[in-house]
Amino acid sequence: MATVRLGDIAIEAKSSNKGDKTGIRIVGLEHLTPSNVTLSSWNEDTENTFTKEFSKGDVLFGRRRAYLKKAAVAPFDGICSGDITVIRAIEDKVDPDLLPFIIQNDFLFDFAVGKSAGSLSPRVKWTRLKEFAIELPSMPEQSKLAETLWSINETKNAYEDLINKTDELVKSQFIEMFKKCNREKLGDYILQVRVFHINQRI
Template identity: 65%
Template sequence: MSKVFLGDVAKERKETCKDGKDGYPIVGLEHLIPEEINLLSWDEDKENTFTKIFRKGDVLFGRRRAYLKKAAVAPFDGICSGDITVIEPIPEKILPELLPFIIQNDTFFDYAVNKSAGSLSPRVKWEYLKNYKFELPDMDKQRELAKVLWAMEATKKSYKKLLQKTDELVEAQFIEMFGDPNKATNTVHLEEAFQIRNDLR
């Protein structure tokens, strides 16, 4: 395992699209969820001024307020906000499937925060991000590691879905037993149902 700079294994994509943006999915900072490695939402056919292009497999890093820990892998080609740094893996140097976990990482975010400039809305530039240093194994080990990490991510996703379904089931059973409080018509004020006394002895 050897130490490498991020700029040795990835580069900033600077591709832009000033005309013919129709049909491209649109990603803003608001679509990046803190500590979520997958891109779960985006806009389509919405008026925008974005010109920065990203490609499937790139990592979209929220360079504004890096402490929010926003970074996700792109599942398709699209355009994004200028406050998103598009990080393109160099396949000969790093397994593209592993790069998202290098970026969506507390150590990387801490580094980005320390290199950010600005008081109200701090931003970090690629010229600093590319100097982030980390340990990288050989390609065979990268494949093994990526396989394990994505399996863990799938398990976490399934667990979240299970929790959501459990919450929905509990809510449904509550409504079945006690009725929907939002639709109740036979409600009364507390003071109408009970005598409130202030002369406690």
């Protein structure tokens, strides 16, 4: 394996769209899920100031408050917040399917936090982030590794989805159970308590 820097295998995409945004999907920091390489939400609100373009396959890295660990691969073309760095693979240097996992890892986020500037809302610049060093295997090995990681990610997402659905089912059953209970007024219970105390005194 060879030691390379992030800037050797990827670039920051800087194209912008200042025209009509009708039908264009919008991604803000709020749409990136911490520690999740999959982008599952976005917006199509044209009333925004975002102009930074990204393409399908780019990695959207949350450069503000990097400790939140927000980075995901774009499943479509769109526009994103200025607080997102658009990272694009140099395809003859790294497998584009592997790059999202190179970005979405604790070592890179720790590095990003250390290179961030600002107190209230720290941000890291690409000029700093691109210095992150990694051990990179050969292209054939990268492809195998990417395939394995995406398979694991798919299983993880399916498991989380199952947990969420189970949680919703339990909640609905709990609510249904309470609906079937006999409803009595609080005053009835208070009256019963008073009668009990009176009887105790007698």
